Amino acid sequence: MNxxxxxxxxxxxxxxxxxxxxxxxxxxxxxxxxxFNELMDILESNFEKKQYKNACTTSTKIKNYIQKNYDALExxxxxxSWKELIELMNALPPQLCRS
Numbered sequence: 001m002n003x004x005x006x007x008x009x010x011x012x013x014x015x016x017x018x019x020x021x022x023x024x025x026x027x028x029x030x031x032x033x034x035x036f037n038e039l040m041d042i043l044e045s046n047f048e049k050k051q052y053k054n055a056c057t058t059s060t061k062i063k064n065y066i067q068k069n070y071d072a073l074e075x076x077x078x079x080x081s082w083k084e085l086i087e088l089m090n091a092l093p094p095q096l097c098r099s
Contacts, residue, residue: 032069
């Protein structure tokens with residue numbers, strides 16, 4: 001290989017590694033969003049079964065999960081109102097959480 005070919009080959013390797021990093025980050029965001037959806041399904045099930053104490057616990061988990069993973073969730077679903085979802089998870093009436 002001549003110097004020009006080595007330079008091109010090196011550039012290709014760098015570009016491929018950047019694509020791999022970008023793909024990995026995107027994949028991680030999908031995993032985080034899927035976990036959020038699982039938690040929301042659990043919350044829905046809690047309410048359907050009238051398990052209000054569990055719903056209170058689950059809503060707290062969801063709120064904490066959103067706060068911890070806010071950037072990744074925002075990147076994956078930028079049109080979701082994540083701050084409003086946090087507020088909603090805080091809005092469960094105290095009597096519901098004590099039942």
